[in-house]
Amino acid sequence: MKIRIIYSLVMLLVFTACVDLDLNPLSEGSSENWYSDETEIEMSLNDLYRDVFWSVDEDQWTDDWIYRGTTNSITGGTMTSEDGTVGTWWARTYKVITRANTLIQNLDEITDEISENKLNQYKADARFNRAAQYARLISHWGDVVFSSTIIDLEESFTMGQTDKEEILQAVYDDYDFAATYLPVSYGNLENQHATKGAALAMKARIALYMGDYAVARDAAKACMDLDEYVLFSDFGKLFLSSTKNSDETILVIPRSVELDVAFTDCKNYITRNSGGWAAKDPSWELLCSFLCTDGLPIDESPLYNPKSPFENRDPRCTETIVEFQTKHLGFIYQPHPDSLNVFNFNSGKYVKNNDTRSNAQYASYNGLVWKKGVDEDWSDDYKTDPDRIIIRYADVLLMYAEAKIELNDIDDTVLDAINQVRARAYKVSADDVASYPAVTITDQAELRKMLRIERRMEFAFEGIRYMDIIRWKLAEKVLNIPNYGMLDVDDLREKVINPGLWFFPDTPEIDEDGIADFTSMYNAGLIKLLGLRTFDASKQYLWPIPSKEILINENLIQNDGY
Numbered sequence: 001m002k003i004r005i006i007y008s009l010v011m012l013l014v015f016t017a018c019v020d021l022d023l024n025p026l027s028e029g030s031s032e033n034w035y036s037d038e039t040e041i042e043m044s045l046n047d048l049y050r051d052v053f054w055s056v057d058e059d060q061w062t063d064d065w066i067y068r069g070t071t072n073s074i075t076g077g078t079m080t081s082e083d084g085t086v087g088t089w090w091a092r093t094y095k096v097i098t099r100a101n102t103l104i105q106n107l108d109e110i111t112d113e114i115s116e117n118k119l120n121q122y123k124a125d126a127r128f129n130r131a132a133q134y135a136r137l138i139s140h141w142g143d144v145v146f147s148s149t150i151i152d153l154e155e156s157f158t159m160g161q162t163d164k165e166e167i168l169q170a171v172y173d174d175y176d177f178a179a180t181y182l183p184v185s186y187g188n189l190e191n192q193h194a195t196k197g198a199a200l201a202m203k204a205r206i207a208l209y210m211g212d213y214a215v216a217r218d219a220a221k222a223c224m225d226l227d228e229y230v231l232f233s234d235f236g237k238l239f240l241s242s243t244k245n246s247d248e249t250i251l252v253i254p255r256s257v258e259l260d261v262a263f264t265d266c267k268n269y270i271t272r273n274s275g276g277w278a279a280k281d282p283s284w285e286l287l288c289s290f291l292c293t294d295g296l297p298i299d300e301s302p303l304y305n306p307k308s309p310f311e312n313r314d315p316r317c318t319e320t321i322v323e324f325q326t327k328h329l330g331f332i333y334q335p336h337p338d339s340l341n342v343f344n345f346n347s348g349k350y351v352k353n354n355d356t357r358s359n360a361q362y363a364s365y366n367g368l369v370w371k372k373g374v375d376e377d378w379s380d381d382y383k384t385d386p387d388r389i390i391i392r393y394a395d396v397l398l399m400y401a402e403a404k405i406e407l408n409d410i411d412d413t414v415l416d417a418i419n420q421v422r423a424r425a426y427k428v429s430a431d432d433v434a435s436y437p438a439v440t441i442t443d444q445a446e447l448r449k450m451l452r453i454e455r456r457m458e459f460a461f462e463g464i465r466y467m468d469i470i471r472w473k474l475a476e477k478v479l480n481i482p483n484y485g486m487l488d489v490d491d492l493r494e495k496v497i498n499p500g501l502w503f504f505p506d507t508p509e510i511d512e513d514g515i516a517d518f519t520s521m522y523n524a525g526l527i528k529l530l531g532l533r534t535f536d537a538s539k540q541y542l543w544p545i546p547s548k549e550i551l552i553n554e555n556l557i558q559n560d561g562y
Helices: 038-047 084-108 116-139 164-181 198-208 213-224 283-288 315-320 393-406 414-427 444-459 465-471 489-495 519-523 545-553
Strands: 065-067 247-251 281-282 327-328 332-333 341-344 349-352 388-392 483-485 528-529
Touching: 038 084, 038 116, 084 116, 084 327, 116 198, 164 198, 164 213, 198 213, 198 247, 198 388, 198 393, 198 465, 247 519, 283 444, 315 349, 315 414, 315 444, 327 341, 388 393, 393 444, 414 444, 444 465
Parallel strands: none
Antiparallel strands: 065 281, 247 388, 327 332, 332 341, 341 349, 483 528
């Protein structure tokens, strides 16, 4: 059973910086008189699930992404302790921790007003949220300030960091408590918080991030053994705003255009023919990472043709990136510079093609646009409200497989977990091995490579790739590779189109990490350098502590390099 989380109060409270501190939000009265009945407790719990408290890592921080020729503070190597994302994430995370600690302490003081079972469920919910926030802190910052109790303002300005391994154990304890006392499911789909499965899944995730593979394996397996989740039958439809309450989603934050909790950056993703800008796009590296239908990478498969790069590819390729000459958002999508007009299905007429750079110089710089989750409603006032998926069952299956691979405990359950995810993409049963390229290898190194490619194909545009390249220590490699795109129109015609080399002039080599190498095409003058990424491995695997926290607390030690 999936998790549905309702919207509720707007409260403000932060753990540190005095300018943001609001110990008694107006919506709650005061700490002394709140939590007096179940309604008030549930309102406080509801608030912990607000959309702003559950930000996910951005794909723009990875090699799956281009934004024309620009970089950001992570891909440009310019992140500092003044960075806006750093400060916002830190403050919001500690807001939730403070509220959770306050709620837990007040619940401990309730004696007879609420049943013990209900109190334990409330505590479990609060501890789940606290664990999720501390997990974010240690995965992004390492050692951080830790407290499981309410602290006063003066004390908060004197606390130093706690070792991340000690905090990790506290996170495990919170998730274990949550898994013990939270229900497997809720009867009322409109009023659900975290469940037992969510606690187990999120425990597996932080354990995997921290390299604690035995814990990750056991937590993922316990979640699987609940028999509560199944893979959604249609991978492409899973991410649409019209798909709610999927049996695959374990933890989601719902959004609503009507309630003004929506995704509003639609224009950067939708095509120019549909009224967008097509500025934030999939990278060529992502396109080249999808295997062919024989299970081989593009540089090994006889099925791959660089002139038709979407053909004979894993189905997730064309569910993630719009295939050329197909219908998308009411128009045929075709970035070819000689396709000056395209068919408009809404009017039944051919119209000027603004998705080719021949007509619009700011059309996609590499010809690619996102399809995953993008639907007609993205053009409705440029707001949309698909669920914000925090974790889903496919991730649990692949986390279980990865943990077992890293433990070199490779058996049929590992292959089955991977094949369930892959077979779903082909819309067949995992047992139907003749209908998809089932994984059969058992060598640890080869299976590790396959698992990592599988995760990239499965989770593109979901905020998963960033922590994957961080924990695999691949960021220093993939974020120091340039962004490439198409030549300018005149050169493109002369060097690529006229010689018959459209779309890709050649097949890039794919290395041992599944990364495409476009160097030879660039050196031959067949593609254009869009921008240079920069990642400093000496510091960027952790984020800097916000400067204002360092300034007000002399006991905080800044992470190396910042």
